[in-house]
Amino acid sequence: MITLSSIYWTTFHHDTWQLHMAATDEGLCYVGTPNAPFTELASWVQKRFPGLPLEQNDTVMTPYCEELSQYLSGQLQQFGQPLHLIGTPFQMSVWKELQHIPHGRTCSYSDVAAQLGKEKAVRAVGTAIGANPVLFVVPCHRVLGKDGSLTGYRGGMDVKEMLLKLEGVL
Numbered sequence: 001m002i003t004l005s006s007i008y009w010t011t012f013h014h015d016t017w018q019l020h021m022a023a024t025d026e027g028l029c030y031v032g033t034p035n036a037p038f039t040e041l042a043s044w045v046q047k048r049f050p051g052l053p054l055e056q057n058d059t060v061m062t063p064y065c066e067e068l069s070q071y072l073s074g075q076l077q078q079f080g081q082p083l084h085l086i087g088t089p090f091q092m093s094v095w096k097e098l099q100h101i102p103h104g105r106t107c108s109y110s111d112v113a114a115q116l117g118k119e120k121a122v123r124a125v126g127t128a129i130g131a132n133p134v135l136f137v138v139p140c141h142r143v144l145g146k147d148g149s150l151t152g153y154r155g156g157m158d159v160k161e162m163l164l165k166l167e168g169v170l
Contacts, residue, residue, distance in 0.1 A: 008061055033155055033156070083134060087131065093116055
């Protein structure tokens with residue numbers, strides 16, 4: 001296991017909004033809510049990596065920012081940079097399943113639960129999806145209500161709609 005010394009972060013700018021991103025030496029660990037204050041990131045880091053300092057490091061964060069920029073401009077369909085996800089075993093299984101939803105496709109919360117073999121855990125799946133620390137990259141925006149309706153999204157419903165339009169779903 002790697003001993004971590006810092007959490008690297010930067011501010012990513014896109015059109016009319018910005019967000020905070022963070023990574024460890026192992027990979028991207030956080031993509032924040034558009035236009036959220038820095039305290040959102042700081043609070044998240046304090047809970048998941050207690051005692052580790054936040055170090056602004058645009059150089060370390062450049063590959064992650066470049067991929068996100070390429071995705072948001074329609075030039076990238078699958079992220080390739082490493083991730084460092086922190087969560088419960090159930091959350092980790094849900095986030096892994098989300099990464100199997102192809103670009104331009106959607107599924108429902110009950111579909112995700114079924115793929116995990118936990119058909120009755122739809123609410124728990126929704127809770128795990130809501131706790132996704134890496135917006136955009138772990139594509140929780142591709143999960144819709146069973147009737148195809150747009151449902152909650154930590155990044156905001158306008159961002160979810162924008163992402164689904166970008167991917168040609170809407």
